[in-house]
Amino acid sequence: MERNVSSPLNVTIAPTQLPQLNTTGDINATVKPFSVFDGCDHQVEGILFDLTLQCINVFIGIPANLLVLAVLIRNRKEPSTSDMFLGCLAFMDFYFSTMPPLNFINLYHWQSKGVWSAIKFSYGVKDTSGPLFLSCICLDRFVAVLFPIQFGQLKHIKYRLSLSVLVLCLTFAYSAAKTVGGLPNFEKVFTGEILATFTWMVVCNLSILWALKRSRSAGKDEMHPMKRKAFKMVLSILCIIVFNYLPPVALFPFEDYYSPDVFRCYVQPVGFAFLNISSTIQPLVYLCRLEMLSFLSETCVKKCCPCVTAGNNKTPPEQKLNT
Template sequence: MERNVSSPLNMTTVPTQLLVNATGDINATVKPFSVFDGCDHQVEGILFDLTLQCINVFLGFPANVLVIAILIRNRKEPSTSDIFLGCLAAMDVYFSAMPPLSFLNLYLWHSKGVWSALKFSYGVKDTSGPLFLSCICLDRFVAVVFPIQFGQLKHIKYRLSLSVLVLCLTFAYSAAKTVGGLPNFEKVFTGEVLATFTWMVVCNMSILWVLKRSRGAGKDEMHPMKRKAFKMVLSILCIIVFNYLPPVALFPFEDFYSPDVFRCYVQPVGFAFLNVSSTIQPLVYLCRLEKAQFLSDGCVKKCCPCAAEENTKAPPAQNT
C-alpha cells in the first residue's frame, strides 16, 4: 500500500523540480535591458557617436529644414533630383531631432520604448541616406552620360516610383532593426553600404570623366558651367568618401573583432561618420545654390564664401 501511494507522489514531484530548474535556467540566460546595448562599461564609442550627432541638432536640423523650404519654393521649376533631395532632407530632419532623446534616455529615463524609437530612427538613417544618395547619383549619371535617354525619362512618375520603393525598403529595414533578434542582421547593412558606396563612386567618377573629356576641340579651358559641375561632383565624391569609407572599411571585417569590441567601438565609430552626413549634405547643397532665397547676400558670403565668389563669376545654371 505504501509503495503504491508513494509512487504517484514521486512521479509528480520530479517533473515539478525539472520545471523549476528549467525556468531557473531560462531566467539566468535572459539579459537585463540596457540602454547602452550591453556596452555599459565601454561607452566611449557610443558617446563619440552622440557627440557628432549633436552637430546634427544645431546645424543639420535647421539646414535640412531650409533645404526643404527652398525645394518647396522652387517647386514650379524643379530639378529632376529634387524629389530625392526632399525625401533625404525630410529623413535627416527626423534623424537630427533624435539625439536629445538619446541623451535623456541614456542618463535619465532608461526607457525600453524610447530605445525602440531610437533604433527605428537609426534604421531610417542607415537606409534612407545611402539609397537616396544613390538615386541622386543615378539621376546625375544618366543626365551627363546618357543625355538622350535622360530626356526620355524626365517624367516625375519614374522618380516618384523609385522614391516610394526606397521609403518602403527604409521602413522595412527600420522595423526589422527595431524588433531585433534576426540572425546576421548587421550584415544586411554591411552589404547595403558596400553596394551603395561602390555605385556612388562609380557614378561620380564616370561623371567626372565625361566632363573632363567634354572640352571643345583645341580648347584648354572647360566651359564655366561644366567646370562648376565638375567641382560640384568632385566635392560630392569627397563627401561620399568621408562619410561612407569608414563603415565600408570597418564593417566587412566584423569577424576579426570580438563581439564586444565590434558592438561597442567599431560600430559606433563607423556610424558616427555616417550620421554626421545629415549636416554635411544639406550644407553642400546650400553652398551650391546661386542664391539662397531665405538668406541675405552678406550671410551667404559669410557661410559659403567660395560658393558666393563662384556665383558672381558664373551665370545661373539651368535646372535639369
C-alpha cells in the same frame, strides 16, 4: 546592424531578493532585464563620440535641412530632376536629427523599451535612406551626363516617384526589422548595402566627372555653365561619399577580426558617427552649391562658401541667367 548605446552611470544593479529555501535550479539563472545600454556599460568612449556628433545634427542639421526643404519648395515651379530625391533625403535627415535629445533623456532618465524601439527605428531610417537616396541622385546625374537622349525620355516625374516609393519601402522594411531585432546575421544586411552603394556611387561619380572633363570644347578652358553646375554637384556628392561612408566601408567588413565587445562598443559607434554626421554635412554642401542663397546674408555666404562665391564672381551675368 545593431547599434548599441552605453553609459557609465548604469553600473549598479538593484539588490535582488534572497533565494527561497525551496528554490530549484541554478540560482544564477536569472532573466536578464532590459537595458538601453546593451552591454557597453564600461566602454562608453565610442558611443559618446557618436552622440556628440549627433548633437551637431540637432543645432546645425535641423535648420540646414529645413532650409533645403524651403529652397526646394520655393523652386517647385522649375524643379531639377533630382529635387524629389533631395527633398526625401532632407526630410529623412531632419527626422533623424530630432532624435538625439530623446535618446539622451531615455539613456539617463526614462530607460524605456518603447522609446528605445523608436530610436532604433530612426537609426534604421538613417542607415538606409541616406545611401539609397544618394545612389538615386547619382543615377539621375549619371544618365543625364552619359546618356542624354535616354535621359530626355525618362524625365517624367512618375519614374522618380516610383523609385522614391521603392526606396521608402526598403527603408521602412529595414527599420522595422532592426526595431524587432533578433534576426540572424541581420548586421550583414547593412554591411552589404553600404559596400554596394559606396561602390556604385564612387564609380558613377568618377565616370560623370571624367565625362564632363572630356566634354570641354576644343581650345576652350571654360566649361559650359550647365556642365559646370553638374560638375560641382557631382564633385560635392563624391566628397560626401568619401568622408561619410568610407569609414564604415573600411571598418565593418572586418568584424571578425575584432572581439565582439570591441566591435560593438567602439568600432560600430565610430563608424556610424561618420555616417550620422552626414545629416548635417549633406544639407550644408547643397546650400553651399547654390549660386544664390537669398535666405542668408552675403557676408555669411562668403564666410561659409568662399569657393562658390568666388566661382560666381567669375561668371558673367548672362551665364548666370542660363544656369
